[in-house]
Amino acid sequence: xxxxxxxxxxxxxxxxxxxxxxxxxxxxxxxxxxxxxxxxxxxxxxxxxxxxxxxxxxxxxxxxxxxxxxxxxxxxxxxxxxxxxxxxxxxxxxxxxxxxxxxxxxxxxxxxxxxxxxxxxxxxxxxxxxxxxxxxxxxxxxxxxxxxxxxxxxxxxxxxxxxxxxxxxxxxxxxxxxxxxxxxxxxxxxxxxxxxxxxxxxxxxxxxxxxxxxxxxxxxxxxxxxxxxxxxxxxxxxxxxxxxxxxxxxxxxxxxxxxxxxxxxxxxxxxxxxxxxxxxxxxxxxxxxxxxxxxxxxxxxxxxxxxxxxxxxxxxxxxxxxxxxxxxxxxxxxxxxxxxxxxxxxxxxxxxxxxxxxxxxxxxxxxxxxxxxxxxxxxxxxxxxxxxxxxxxxxxxxxxxxxxxxxxxxxxxxxxxxxxxxxxxxxxxxxxxxxxxxxxxxxxxxxxxxxxxxxxxxxxxxxxxxxxxxxxxxxxxxxxxxxxxxxxxxxxxxxxxxxxxxxxxxxxxxxxxxxxxxxxxxxxxxxxxxxxxxxxxxxxxxxxxxxxxxxxxxxxxxxxxxxxxxxxxxxxxxxxxxxxxxxxxxxxxxxxxxxxxxxxxxxxxxxxxxxxxxxxxxxxxxxxxxxxxxxxxxxxxxxxxxxxxxxxxxxxxxxxxxxxxxxxxxxxx
Numbered sequence: 001x002x003x004x005x006x007x008x009x010x011x012x013x014x015x016x017x018x019x020x021x022x023x024x025x026x027x028x029x030x031x032x033x034x035x036x037x038x039x040x041x042x043x044x045x046x047x048x049x050x051x052x053x054x055x056x057x058x059x060x061x062x063x064x065x066x067x068x069x070x071x072x073x074x075x076x077x078x079x080x081x082x083x084x085x086x087x088x089x090x091x092x093x094x095x096x097x098x099x100x101x102x103x104x105x106x107x108x109x110x111x112x113x114x115x116x117x118x119x120x121x122x123x124x125x126x127x128x129x130x131x132x133x134x135x136x137x138x139x140x141x142x143x144x145x146x147x148x149x150x151x152x153x154x155x156x157x158x159x160x161x162x163x164x165x166x167x168x169x170x171x172x173x174x175x176x177x178x179x180x181x182x183x184x185x186x187x188x189x190x191x192x193x194x195x196x197x198x199x200x201x202x203x204x205x206x207x208x209x210x211x212x213x214x215x216x217x218x219x220x221x222x223x224x225x226x227x228x229x230x231x232x233x234x235x236x237x238x239x240x241x242x243x244x245x246x247x248x249x250x251x252x253x254x255x256x257x258x259x260x261x262x263x264x265x266x267x268x269x270x271x272x273x274x275x276x277x278x279x280x281x282x283x284x285x286x287x288x289x290x291x292x293x294x295x296x297x298x299x300x301x302x303x304x305x306x307x308x309x310x311x312x313x314x315x316x317x318x319x320x321x322x323x324x325x326x327x328x329x330x331x332x333x334x335x336x337x338x339x340x341x342x343x344x345x346x347x348x349x350x351x352x353x354x355x356x357x358x359x360x361x362x363x364x365x366x367x368x369x370x371x372x373x374x375x376x377x378x379x380x381x382x383x384x385x386x387x388x389x390x391x392x393x394x395x396x397x398x399x400x401x402x403x404x405x406x407x408x409x410x411x412x413x414x415x416x417x418x419x420x421x422x423x424x425x426x427x428x429x430x431x432x433x434x435x436x437x438x439x440x441x442x443x444x445x446x447x448x449x450x451x452x453x454x455x456x457x458x459x460x461x462x463x464x465x466x467x468x469x470x471x472x473x474x475x476x477x478x479x480x481x482x483x484x485x486x487x488x489x490x491x492x493x494x495x496x497x498x499x500x501x502x503x504x505x506x507x508x509x510x511x512x513x514x515x516x517x518x519x520x521x522x523x524x525x526x527x528x529x530x531x532x533x534x535x536x537x538x539x540x541x542x543x544x545x546x547x548x549x550x551x552x553x554x555x556x557x558x559x560x561x562x563x564x565x566x567x568x569x570x571x572x573x574x575x576x577x578x579x580x581x582x583x584x585x586x587x588x589x590x591x592x593x594x595x596x597x598x599x600x601x602x603x604x605x606x607x608x609x610x611x612x613x614x615x616x617x618x619x620x621x622x623x624x625x626x627x628x629x630x631x632x633x634x635x636x637x638x639x640x641x642x643x644x645x646x647x648x649x650x651x652x653x654x655x656x657x658x659x660x661x662x663x664x665x666x667x668x669x
Contacts, residue, residue, distance in 0.1 A: 044605065045597040046240050046481065046495070053605035054257045055221070056082060056235040059249070060123070061603070065141060065668075066177070067125035070108070071101045075336070082235055082248050083119050085398065086370065086377045088112045090336065102126060115452070138179035140669075147171040147601055147664040151191060157650030163192030163306040170196060171258060173603070180208050184256035192306035192650075199303060201263075203254035213277070214270040219255035219263050222281055222422065223247055224325050224342050225368035225381035226394050228414075228433040231424025232262045238426055239479060242442035242454040245396050245410045245426050246370075246379055251279050251325065260303030261287070262424075264321060279325040286315035289350070296352045299421065307650065318349035321422070330371070337371035342383075346421065354419045356386060364420055375400055383420070383433070390415040392433045394426060396440075407443040412436065416463040428460045428477070428501075437461045454481035466504040468516040475501035493529040498522075507554070520552045521591075541568040549591045562587030564594045564610060575624035582617050585610040601632050601664040614640040614656075628669060634662040 044053060059082070068077050070092065078089040095102065095111035102108055103126050109117035149169040157163035169191045176183045186201040203218035221232035227247045236244045252270060255263040268281035288300035296317055305314045323344025330337055343365045351357045366383030380395035396410030412426065416435040425433035426440075442456035457478045465473040477499040484492045502518040509515060527545040534540060544565045551558040566583035579599045587593055593611035599620050600606040610616070616638035623631050637659035640646065646658045 041597065041599075043236070043240055044607070052233055052235055052257065052259070052262070054259060054603065055233050055253070055255075057603050057605065058256050059253070061143070062175070062182075063123040065143075067123055070124040070126055071096060071128075073124075079248065080250060081120050081123050083116060084112075085243075085246075086337070086372050087375055087398070087400075088116060090372055101128065103128070113446075115446075140176060140178050142174065142176035142669055144175075144667045144669075145171070145173045145603060145664065146666075147604070147662065149191070149662045150660065151653070152659040152661075153653050153655055155192060155647075155650060156652045156654070157192055157306060160650075162650050164194035164308075164311065165189065165192045165306060167191060173256065173258075175256065181206050182254065184254050186256055186258055188258045190304060190306070193304070195305070198305055199258065199260050201255060201257075203256065205254040209272075211272055212269070213272040214250075214252055214268075216252055216254055216268045217266075219265050220268050220281075221253045221255050221263050222268070222323075223249060223251055223253070223424070224279075225340070225366060225383075226379065226426065227424040227431075228381050228383040228392050228394065229342055229344065229364050229366050229385075229420045230323075230422045231431075232264075232422055234424040234426075234431070237431070238428060238440075238458070239456075239477075242444055242456040242479075242481070243398065243406060243408045245408050245440065245442070246398070247424070247426075252281070261299075261301040262422075266321075275329045275331075277327040277329070279327070281321070281323055283319070283321040285319045285321075287317055287319050288313050288315065289317040289348075291316070291350055294350065295357050296348060296350050299352075319346070319421070320348075321346045335371060335373050337369070337378075339371075340368045342366050342368070352421070354421075362386070383418075385419050386417065390418045392418040392425075394433075401443075405443060405445045407441065410438075410440040412438050412440070428458065428475070430462075435463055437463070450485040452483040454483075455479065465502060465518055466516075468506075469504040469518060471518075473502040473518055475499070477501075489533050491531040491533075493527075493531070495525070495527040497525040505553075517554070522550045522552075524548045537571055537573050539570045541570070542566075543568075545594055547587070547592050547594055551591070560588035560592040562592035562594050562611070564596065566596070577622045579620040580618070582615070583610070584615045586613045587611045598636075600634055601662055602630070602666050604662075612640050613642045614638055628667060630666045632664045632666070636660055 063081065068080065075089045075093060078084055078092060079086065091111050092102070092108070102111070105117055105121040108121060108124070147170070150167055154167035155163065158167050169189065171188045172186070174185045182205045184203045187197050187199070189196050189198040201219045203216060203220055206215040207213070222230040223233050224230040225247070227234055231247055233249060233253055234247055252268045264281060264283035265285040266281070266283040268279070270277055270279045289296045290298040290300060290313060300313055305311050321344060323342065325340060325342045327338050327340035330339060345361045345363050347361045351359050355362050362385070364383065364385045366381055368381040370379045371377070376397060376399040378397050380393070382391065382393035384391050392414040394410060394412040396408060398406070398408040400406050410426070414425065414427070414430055414433045414436045418434040420433065423431065423433045425431050427433070427436050428438060430436040438458055438460035440456065440458045443454070445453045447453055457476070459476040461472060461474045463472050464470045477497070479495070479497045482494040486492065500520065500522050502520050504516045505519040506514055506516055525545070525547045527543065530542045532540040545563065547562045549560045562585070564583065564585040566581050568579065568581040570579045571577070581598070583596070585594060587610070590611045593609045596608050596610060598606045598608055598618055616636065618634060618636035620634045621632065625631055637657060640656045643656055646653045646655060
């Protein structure tokens with residue numbers, strides 16, 4: 001399928017998009033430098049749908065406990081850190097070879113940019129090389145996290161008995177590492193679920209530098225190429241990181257998240273047969289599914305098992321997968337990287353509607369490339385699925401325009417009936433790598449020593465707008481991030497976003513006949529943060545955000561607006577840390593809802609959606625009881641002035657002021 005080049009698809013639809021292009025050209029003229037956001041929280045806060053953040057937090061925690069030795073690490077070792085690009089990894093190795101060992105973050109900043117060096121240094125060890133290091137006896141290391149969550153008042157599903165469980169959520173996670181072997185176990189129940197072990201996950205992983213490089217038994221995730229076939233652990237969705245198009249990290253990962261979908265259950269292994277690597281995996285899992293007339297219509301991903309209906313659909317369909325991936329490592333002159341191919345088969349116990357509704361095994365396959373030519377990183381994947389060999393592909397290039405500008409260009413073309421149940425592709429909405437085409441450009445630059453820019457522009461097309469409206473639809477999005485470090489005391493962060501996209505809406509004609517039609521929506525958003533570091537102990541964050549949404553219906557326009565402001569204070573002294581926030585918000589409806597990242601307990605990612613009118617507070621307290629044992633607690637409460645009850649259905653709570661509390665402890669040994 002070829003991307004449409006009609007004038008309606010290519011013309012610019014917004015002042016924000018034009019502003020982006022002008023700013024981009026201005027940046028080229030003055031040779032500014034790429035820079036990333038200040039910290040992880042800034043990244044989490046940049047999108048309405050960040051991705052698999054819990055898995056990212058778990059992996060970062062493990063990297064902190066088992067740092068990568070920067071002076072002996074291979075290119076592949078360095079790429080285990082999510083924030084390092086292929087170019088960064090190569091630059092670190094070249095620096096070692098030409099200038100000697102890296103002994104500090106300052107030297108690392110000479111090899112790569114200072115912002116990236118600051119972000120990745122906690123995961124690197126700068127210890128000097130020891131020629132004959134004595135063999136150390138393997139030690140047992142690990143961690144245990146436990147959390148308890150409850151709501152005030154409880155949901156109607158609990159009070160009426162429609163939910164089989166009680167008003168609390170319980171989470172326990174144990175991780176143990178002994179030498180090259182790691183064991184991860186998770187147990188969780190959600191609010192309203194009757195079983196304390198509603199979800200359990202266990203994985204045992206072996207990692208080494210020998211021929212048997214990796215072996216995993218239990219639950220694991222598979223990530224291959226750019227995620228068109230297998231992308232079960234994509235950290236960030238589109239919109240978070242302007243340069244974050246590529247799928248990064250290990251091909252096989254032990255699964256230790258509490259998300260109850262998006263993983264394999266079985267065994268997987270990687271053999272290092274230099275210059276080849278062979279990865280093979282097999283999974284025999286049970287998934288939640290809705291079945292109609294002997295066909296699976298929907299794979300349920302909520303993970304909730306509270307009502308009779310939800311429990312009835314629990315683990316009711318078998319999912320079997322088997323696959324292999326062969327990767328060739330290329331190193332020739334100034335060219336390095338990998339070329340590979342994948343073949344896999346999957347089967348559901350009941351035919352899957354999205355796979356054509358036919359019984360038997362389904363074959364999927366693809367090829368991939370990830371090459372570094374000088375400082376230019378080329379990456380691509382093409383994949384086919386179905387008996388008609390429906391093709392989806394993505395290709396991109398990441399390169400420095402100058403020493404101080406980094407950019408990425410990408411093109412994607414996903415067939416409208418391409419289907420892989422395990423995909424996690426880069427996309428506007430179709431992370432299953434289906435029914436989407438697009439052109440993307442992103443950049444990061446340092447305009448001045450203390451002024452950083454991140455920006456992207458994406459123009460996309462859906463061959464079919466929806467299952468209700470089969471005709472094509474187009475749209476575009478632009479976003480700009482600016483960070484100004486006025487001084488060590490004051491930092492300002494500005495976000496500007498514009499998006500044009502159509503949605504299939506059900507309307508009624510003059511005779512009362514219902515029909516679906518595309519309704520164009522234009523959304524504009526602006527946000528300003530001021531971060532003030534009063535002292536080493538106290539940091540203040542002040543935010544203001546506005547959002548304007550216009551829907552162009554037949555004969556009239558529908559305008560909805562929203563705003564949000566908050567004041568946050570973070571205090572840390574000795575073993576005590578406290579974060580508190582007060583928020584006020586006012587939106588006309590859900591279309592103008594504003595999403596906000598909120599601090600929570602360790603390994604918990606919380607992104608709130610505020611809509612309506614009201615105010616909210618949260619307070620987070622953590623105490624280091626001893627060197628390796630922490631306690632934490634969080635309380636939140638909101639007050640709405642435009643409603644008498646909160647939520648609806650079985651989740652309805654008989655109050656306009658819902659609250660919750662979260663208690664947790666963490667032990668490291």
